[in-house]
Amino acid sequence: MPKLVKDGAIAECSRQFLAKDATLDAITGSTDVVPLALWLAQKEALTSRGIDAVWVDTDETVDELRDSLNQLTLVAVHFPAFADGRGFSLGRLVRERFAFNGEIRAFGNVIQDQAHFLKRCGFNAMDFRAGTNLESAIQSLMDFSEHYQAAVDQPKPLFRRRAS
Numbered sequence: 001m002p003k004l005v006k007d008g009a010i011a012e013c014s015r016q017f018l019a020k021d022a023t024l025d026a027i028t029g030s031t032d033v034v035p036l037a038l039w040l041a042q043k044e045a046l047t048s049r050g051i052d053a054v055w056v057d058t059d060e061t062v063d064e065l066r067d068s069l070n071q072l073t074l075v076a077v078h079f080p081a082f083a084d085g086r087g088f089s090l091g092r093l094v095r096e097r098f099a100f101n102g103e104i105r106a107f108g109n110v111i112q113d114q115a116h117f118l119k120r121c122g123f124n125a126m127d128f129r130a131g132t133n134l135e136s137a138i139q140s141l142m143d144f145s146e147h148y149q150a151a152v153d154q155p156k157p158l159f160r161r162r163a164s
Helices: 036-048 063-071 086-097 112-120 134-140 158-163
Strands: 003-006 009-012 032-035 053-056 074-079 103-108 125-127
Touching: 003 103, 003 134, 009 134, 032 036, 036 053, 036 063, 053 063, 074 086, 086 103, 086 112, 112 125, 112 134
Parallel strands: 032 053, 053 074, 074 103, 103 125
Antiparallel strands: 003 009, 003 125
């Protein structure tokens, strides 16, 4: 079973991600993670089958997902390339603006050097690309001990923390 880093520890992944153009016929069980377009088109049919996980690509917006978040336990964000940073913004929107308390997972071309910054944007699960040493990736969650800017994990910027 594939492994990932979740909540600062190595965890097994029992989820199956469906293709971006998947239809209801592709559903194999309640552990499937469906693409955003399928979720938006078939939300009632999917919830009746126990589906509680959606994945979003970086060329999509998450605004339409807002009203469904109470039915979801996992929102996964696909990182198609290392140089594509839009996934960080999607994660932060879901965690901060939409107050989603479930799992936000980064998957795709996710590398160890991104771990700390993904955590700061609200991701609590990371499915790193093949060959990543997960123990080392866990250590990367703590690459920096102090930050000037506010983020999901530290809502006050440094100058506000120093003033108090």
